[in-house]
């Protein structure tokens with residue numbers, strides 16, 4: 001059966017996974033119920049999923065290279081234990097910070113028939129047109145492109161691996177937004193899947209089921225990454241630091257999008273090159289000197305300085321973005337003071353910087369610090385500037401993206417496929433960018449209804465008909 005029809009047969013299951021996830025959105029790395037559901041479902045499919053880093057899950061299907069992840073050889077496909085206790089998983093036993101012990105060593109006979117494909121630490125192997133990690137600090141030339149070696153980027157780490165396997169990634173964290181959507185499976189815990197990560201996770205579970213059914217046909221291993229903490233821009237970095245890109249030659253993800261009049265389920269292939277901006281969150285603490293509100297001259301007012309810093313920062317997007325660049329600066333928080341008649345000790349501003357060029361990104365960060373410190377000093381306060389979270393801009397690999405376009409045309413037809421060749425750049429950032437700076441990657445988008453609101457809106461309702469098409473796109477990417 002072709003991929004799209006097989007995905008259509010999974011529709012009810014995709015919807016039930018998605019609704020179960022939607023009803024229990026969790027935040028950051030703290031995802032116990034979400035992870036339990038994923039571990040249970042993967043195990044029921046015959047996988048041996050592992051927890052990696054602070055809040056991610058990986059599972060493997062197809063030929064295994066035995067690549068190291070997080071210090072342990074990830075032979076997940078070879079250690080299946082079909083007798084895993086579902087009850088233990090439901091209780092969360094063995095989950096949360098430890099390797100999920102779903103595989104107790106009994107070999108279920110999952111396909112290991114294909115020999116390892118000559119991937120050895122330190123070698124570069126190029127297979128089927130996909131390549132190849134970059135040794136730290138080196139530029140590896142691939143079909144005229146350079147991989148992940150721009151200054152300041154994450155480049156493949158100490159494992160010095162080799163691109164052989166395919167990575168499919170979904171994020172699984174929600175947002176601290178009380179849900180306002182009137183759906184029967186709405187979340188009531190004060191959080192919300194308002195960015196559609198429940199849709200992403202359901203689609204990757206769907207892809208997991210379909211790939212497992214085709215395991216004997218797979219010519220390359222496929223690593224499934226269920227990643228936490230995307231919204232706080234820490235999950236991908238953590239997962240990469242724990243080795244999830246070791247041995248990966250190509251990585252893919254799909255993100256739902258709304259606010260579009262495209263037919264639901266349309267898969268959008270963005271152009272090659274930088275398609276999403278970097279993000280740098282900044283936090284500015286303005287230190288003054290508290291005093292009685294009736295005698296301001298006896299203190300130093302941090303609120304007044306913070307207000308001027310905010311205005312000073314507006315100068316950056318207004319006057320310091322060169323033509324040909326795009327940049328955004330948003331102050332999203334300003335806090336200070338608790339009383340009508342007190343000048344407080346300190347004030348705090350928080351915000352985000354976004355741009356497309358990695359060099360300009362450094363300029364923006366430097367200027368933010370200079371303006372904050374300089375303005376603070378002018379008003380006798382002291383500003384400390386920190387950047388607590390960040391991700392680079394996201395790059396779609398040209399060769400990989402073009403081959404995927406051909407494969408998607410073959411599998412989805414042209415009704416539900418839009419190929420965008422003109423760079424426009426999304427406004428939002430996506431921490432998959434860390435992976436895209438480590439191995440050749442493609443991010444796809446998926447039209448999922450509701451043209452009236454934007455992502456992260458508390459009333460957003462995604463159209464579940466999109467799930468089938470996103471799942472088919474992920475499977476196509478894995479086996480093309």
Ligand SMILES: [Zn+2]
Pocket residue numbers: 195196197230255
């Ligand atoms: Zn998102």
